[in-house]
Amino acid sequence: MVRSPPTDSVGLVTQHKATFEEPLPLVCGRELPRYELVYETYGELNREGTNAILVCHALSGNHHAAGYHSEHDRKPGWWETCIGPGKPLDTNRFFVVCSNNLGGCHGSTGPASINPETGKPYGDQFPIVTVRDWGRSQARLADELGIRQWAAVAGGSLGGMQAMQWAIDYPERLRHAIVIAAAPRLSAQNIGFNEVARQAIMSDPEFHGGRYYDYGVSPRRGLAVARMLGHITYLSDDAMRAKFGRDLRGDMSFDFEQVDFEVESYLRYQGQRFVQDFDANPYLLMTKALDYFDPAADHEDDFSAALAHIQCSTLLLSFSSDWRFAPARSREILRALLENNKPVSYMEIEATQGHDAFLMPIQRYLEAFSAYMGNVAREVGA
Amino acid sequence: MNPLRRELEIVADWIEPGSRVLDLGCGDGTLLHYLVERKGVTAYGLEIDPRKVTRCMDRGVNVVRADLDEGLDDFHRDSFDHVIMSQTIQAVRYPDKLLEDMLRVGRHGIVTFPNIGYWRLRLQLLLKGRMPRSPALPNAWYNSPNIHLCTVRDFERLCATMGVQIRERRLLDRAHRSTPFINLAPNLLGEVAIYRFVRGSETL
Numbered sequence: 001m002v003r004s005p006p007t008d009s010v011g012l013v014t015q016h017k018a019t020f021e022e023p024l025p026l027v028c029g030r031e032l033p034r035y036e037l038v039y040e041t042y043g044e045l046n047r048e049g050t051n052a053i054l055v056c057h058a059l060s061g062n063h064h065a066a067g068y069h070s071e072h073d074r075k076p077g078w079w080e081t082c083i084g085p086g087k088p089l090d091t092n093r094f095f096v097v098c099s100n101n102l103g104g105c106h107g108s109t110g111p112a113s114i115n116p117e118t119g120k121p122y123g124d125q126f127p128i129v130t131v132r133d134w135g136r137s138q139a140r141l142a143d144e145l146g147i148r149q150w151a152a153v154a155g156g157s158l159g160g161m162q163a164m165q166w167a168i169d170y171p172e173r174l175r176h177a178i179v180i181a182a183a184p185r186l187s188a189q190n191i192g193f194n195e196v197a198r199q200a201i202m203s204d205p206e207f208h209g210g211r212y213y214d215y216g217v218s219p220r221r222g223l224a225v226a227r228m229l230g231h232i233t234y235l236s237d238d239a240m241r242a243k244f245g246r247d248l249r250g251d252m253s254f255d256f257e258q259v260d261f262e263v264e265s266y267l268r269y270q271g272q273r274f275v276q277d278f279d280a281n282p283y284l285l286m287t288k289a290l291d292y293f294d295p296a297a298d299h300e301d302d303f304s305a306a307l308a309h310i311q312c313s314t315l316l317l318s319f320s321s322d323w324r325f326a327p328a329r330s331r332e333i334l335r336a337l338l339e340n341n342k343p344v345s346y347m348e349i350e351a352t353q354g355h356d357a358f359l360m361p362i363q364r365y366l367e368a369f370s371a372y373m374g375n376v377a378r379e380v381g382a
Numbered sequence: 383m384n385p386l387r388r389e390l391e392i393v394a395d396w397i398e399p400g401s402r403v404l405d406l407g408c409g410d411g412t413l414l415h416y417l418v419e420r421k422g423v424t425a426y427g428l429e430i431d432p433r434k435v436t437r438c439m440d441r442g443v444n445v446v447r448a449d450l451d452e453g454l455d456d457f458h459r460d461s462f463d464h465v466i467m468s469q470t471i472q473a474v475r476y477p478d479k480l481l482e483d484m485l486r487v488g489r490h491g492i493v494t495f496p497n498i499g500y501w502r503l504r505l506q507l508l509l510k511g512r513m514p515r516s517p518a519l520p521n522a523w524y525n526s527p528n529i530h531l532c533t534v535r536d537f538e539r540l541c542a543t544m545g546v547q548i549r550e551r552r553l554l555d556r557a558h559r560s561t562p563f564i565n566l567a568p569n570l571l572g573e574v575a576i577y578r579f580v581r582g583s584e585t586l
Contacts, residue, residue, distance in 0.1 A: 347447040
């Protein structure tokens with residue numbers, strides 16, 4: 001329980017909901033007749049409307065990026081390390097907005113929402129949404145909030161890719177893209193991991209072809225396995241060795257059901273905890289959106305050409321032990337930006353935590369991020 | 383006068399407004415910030431020290447954390463009008479390869495370095511028999527980042543060997559002045575050497 005939040009936290013926050021009655025055309029060719037986005041905001045929008053920052057969440061994230069929903073919350077929002085007074089996304093200077101992506105399971109329209117055409121949950125009928133669709137849905141939110149141009153669009157992992165997509169699709173609507181631990185597109189290995197995760201979910205007997213809401217069940221075991229796999233890829237080999245090694249919980253059980261190693265216990269716990277707060281269909285959708293993300297695809301596989309018309313400056317950050325989206329992938333983005341003479345800064349940060357490092361309080365990371373954002377703040381008069 | 387100031391001014395004089403500049407070992411971004419402000423250049427800096435990279439970001443200077451010993455593979459041929467290496471060449475592992483790479487990615491190269499042939503340094507070695515130290519070379523031999531110190535004559539010899547054409551040379555004394563007197567014996571009297579050069583095949 002948090003009686004009084006730390007002074008560098010945004011403290012207690014409430015979520016908002018925006019409803020859009022105009023149909024949203026999607027990349028897949030279908031459209032959503034109407035949709036809702038839940039979002040949170042931290043800080044104040046200045047009179048000129050120049051200090052707004054859009055934060056994009058990663059695969060399993062949501063709109064609750066900072067602060068606490070109640071004094072009983074044990075944990076703050078997912079990017080508490082970077083959002084708050086005096087932090088890189090300084091809420092004394094910036095107005096920070098974070099929305100739950102379409103297709104999610106935390107309040108924005110998604111597979112568990114009621115399909116207005118059938119009166120039942122969408123389930124497997126929910127269209128496959130892409131990163132580009134998310135940008136479009138968020139652009140309407142920006143309109144509604146009166147934000148013509150974001151000072152920055154920021155995110156890590158999938159969120160970083162979304163920031164890039166914003167820069168490509170709405171060049172006039174952001175001044176800076178903050179792209180952390182991302183890649184120009186997924187590798188075969190990345191897609192492979194996602195496919196195993198999806199197969200884990202879809203082969204759960206409770207999946208029912210995605211229509212499990214109708215049966216009042218949920219493919220929790222499959223989703224937990226998917227998360228266990230994902231979790232391994234977010235940590236580094238070194239981090240897992242340091243945390244668990246080959247430590248045993250007790251004596252070896254010579255039994256498959258029992259937990260022998262600490263790492264097994266940890267992964268099972270992570271899987272179980274995850275399914276309490278996440279749904280299987282959105283996990284399928286999010287992994288698919290990641291797989292499909294490929295700005296170069298529209299430009300004969302030339303990523304540099306995809307970035308030719310962006311107008312923002314870019315900050316790229318990567319972490320040395322991240323093997324899911326390794327520093328070499330950020331360098332690909334760097335090279336494409338340099339080829340286009342775009343303003344860009346890049347820093348690889350030494351970190352042992354693997355891909356998850358972008359969520360961690362790593363001093364060098366926070367200092368660099370803060371320095372860059374301090375300059376952004378001066379630029380927009382925040 | 384800020385000791386770096388004179389050097390900055392000389393380098394800045396060689397750079398046309400609006401040109402594209404790459405600074406190798408850009409430190410805290412002082413030079414690039416100066417060039418952006420005074421000359422409106424498009425500039426990128428490379429720097430290995432994360433604290434200095436962060437200082438550049440704070441200043442709004444485009445900076446890439448990079449190890450110069452790994453070369454300039456992120457950049458295409460002729461990407462820049464000027465590639466600058468200020469007080470850095472003596473600290474890299476392959477100065478000759480980097481010079482070559484500078485002139486691959488840029489049309490003009492500018493290099494500044496502390497001249498180890500400066501008379502005070504020679505005298506230290508001669509009289510004390512120890513590795514020379516000076517305000518420009520403050521470290522002891524064992525903890526100095528400077529692993530490839532050279533003299534004015536050494537540098538010019540390397541350029542000649544590599545077919546690099548020196549276009550201009552400026553030498554500064556300890557007071558950071560550039561007097562005609564220095565050119566009587568540049569390798570003896572110059573404490574800081576500043577060069578502008580182009581590829582050998584480049585015509586005037």
